[in-house]
Amino acid sequence: MARREEILKDIQTRFREDIVDFFDKSSKRVYIEIKPESIVRVAGYIFKELEARFNIASGVDARTHLEILYHFSLEDINLLISLRVKLDRENPEIDSLAPVFKGANWIEREIHELLGINFRGHPDLRRLLLAKEWPAGVYPLRADYREWDRNAIRDRGV
Amino acid sequence: MKLPKARELVEAVKALVKGPYTSKFPAKPHVPYSSFRGQPKYDPEKCVGCLACEQVCPAEAIGHRDETENGQPKRIIIHYTDTCIFCGTCEQACIADHQGIRLTNEWELSFFDRKKESFESIEKELQLCETCGAVIACKDHLKWIAERIGELSFSSPTLFYSHLKDLGVVDENIISALKDQGRSDRMKILCARCRRETTLTTK
Amino acid sequence: MSITLNALLKSPWVFHLSTGSCNNCDIEVLDCLTPRFDIERFGMLLTGSIKHADVLLVTGSCNRKSANRLKVLYDQAPKPCVVIAIGECSLSRGMFIHSYNCPVPLDKIIPVDAYIPGCPPKPEAIIAGAVKLIQKVRGK
């Protein structure tokens, strides 16, 4: 447990001006909110120096703003650090982590496609999951997503 | 030609003796294990028509239709076999102590025409409000509530009437006898809106 | 028409197509091939190409990417071709009726002859469904 306190203190001192909010939920969960422009530095530090494993990034549409949580897990001390980043809804944009580690490549393509967040510097921000006939600019995971397909049938369709 | 090793010979003889592993399915009917979750079936006597199963079903595979115009008002509860995922949540949520709808062991459900053969339905008698004719609930459901809360059901005529009517204690002439005591609506089976109206306003 | 189908169904060659399924039904279809259920006893052989197929086994809830490929593939199948929908997803999209990526059920895209409900249907149910369909076509 000592190593855990040491790591968290080290993160707080090193990135004091970037951290907006530090929420130590339990021994296994820490949520750190940081400014969007410092994501590459903080994530790079956690992935490289602390040798954490990048778990996934989860994009959330919190109605007033868009959020991305980058989850890093440190298996040996059973700790999960979630970096939270808040972006405005109009044209959400953030630096891509794909150049930092290859694991982030696909998840950023998926968030770009389903939530409409642009990742600056991503090697190939192509479409990953949705079909070609899916209209551009329609983001299904947004809270204000409306059905655009007129001949979709939403009951048993007998 | 490579001589087969001893192990392979033993294996071959053992397989020959034991016979094929293939199940004799079409010849011998297949009986699944007792815990197998097959087709859910309604039990018309035990089901009280409360639609708890419809609200809880994850796949929205249970629907209902209330028919009040022609003749006897009834509620038709439909279970769609082509959407049901056989998970057993309806049986676990059924208020008639899990007997109203039960998962059978039936697994052979194939059919050819989705319009006609893809659902089963049962009918339950509906209880309509005696003044405005709105649907209150199924008769069995009111009876189930009355039995469950015992003497407390005498707090509302809707409950005790449907319970006593069912026991055959109350009949038409008792109701007509009460009619001319004024505020005759008090002693009728009413929906919530009419109940409030008769209690608050002196119609 | 039904004479050729009748002849074809003596030993129907099966062609399996997954359109966006959770591959539970695909595994049950494969279970029919393995020693315990072995549909080759009835002459049902899994073919690698749509050109040799008499029976088309469709699983999955036709999401957008697979749906138009399904249509093109159905057109390539030599007619008369029998289509069997396996599993709740291909019947009425089961749990995925309201998914933004599964717009229409299977029988709005291609005509389906037999439906085998189940999530996933037991291999015996698939065999029983197929046999029932063959008897129905023969009975005509």
Next chain:
Amino acid sequence: MARSVIPIGPWHPLQEEPEFFTLTVDGETVVDIDVSIGYNHRGIEKLSERKTFDQSTFVIERICGICSTSHPFAYTRAVEDIIPVEVPERAKYIRTIVAEGERVHSHLLWFGLAGHFLGYNTVYHWVWKLREEILDVLEILTGNRNNYAMFKPGGVRRDINADDIPLVVKKIDSIVPTLDRLKKAVLDDPVLHARLKGIGILTKEEAIDYCALGPTSRASGVAKDVRKDAPYGAYDRVDWDMIVTENGDVFDKVVVRILEVYESIKIMKTCLSKLPAGEIDLNIKDIPPGEGIGAHEAPRGETFHYVRSDGTNRPARHKVRAPTFMNLPSYRATVIGETISDATIILAAIDPCYCCTERMAVRDDRGRKILGGPDLVRLSQEKTKKLANKMGLQ
């Protein structure tokens, strides 16, 4: 586009154009590879926001057929992380038993398919015959061969009644001798050694860089397993060991998965014998607003669920990450530079949901399709035959 239509994939032929893996080839070696996924995309995260917390378990269960316990396990742990609350003891044991039963059935499925890709069709039929035993065990315990509907936020839906356990233990024991023979037949087979050793190597650094998970990363020496690092369920009450091998080629991935089947059988039997009495469900009535994260070691790696609730009875956001989502991009490190005939088995080695490996095609540089899925499998099987003849065994 090539005029002649070459349908691909013996089991899942889709039209030739929408491949899953597209290998660009120069001569025999693979130069570049691209993947187009999305054939199974059903918008489950959006669907889960329509359903209540209890109903959402059933949507999550149908993400993938061969890990239909892993996702609900991680999801229910995420919901319990919001409150936070501890599941009763007996429910932990039942959850572990069903999860390990599913690991056996999933690894055996992959083992059979890998056998088919290499031309060992007897292994394929033998292993799938063996797999029917574990499917019967799961049908007795949970009521269905897969899609077990056992999990629920706060506990388990069904109990295991005691008089089923003897039959279940007998069936589990009947697996071990056949599996021993299979392991000996496969792992000591010189052709397989020549065929699988040294191809599709994922080095430890690449495994870390791609954040690979599960057997794919454990075969490359990354000793990470959620059941050991963050013990949950009954995994810390049962002694079992994590299988890690060093050189990360396809052979090691086969070894890791087979030995994990033995571990799973050991866990299942100890859990069945030490099943404590008591409650199986907490009957959670309301879930406060907040965020929860749950993870579980699925057969293919760690499934990760992030659930955010806004106090209503439906999740406000539900992020699901399947292990193959992180393992799949690692094909760039393992396939490029290998020959086409090895491509099939290397791509299958990360055990993606198997109907994905069937949709493969090879194109030449002008984009004309020259080889389809069945040709790739046939090439792989021919190479095994050539090796066998060279070693004078066939």
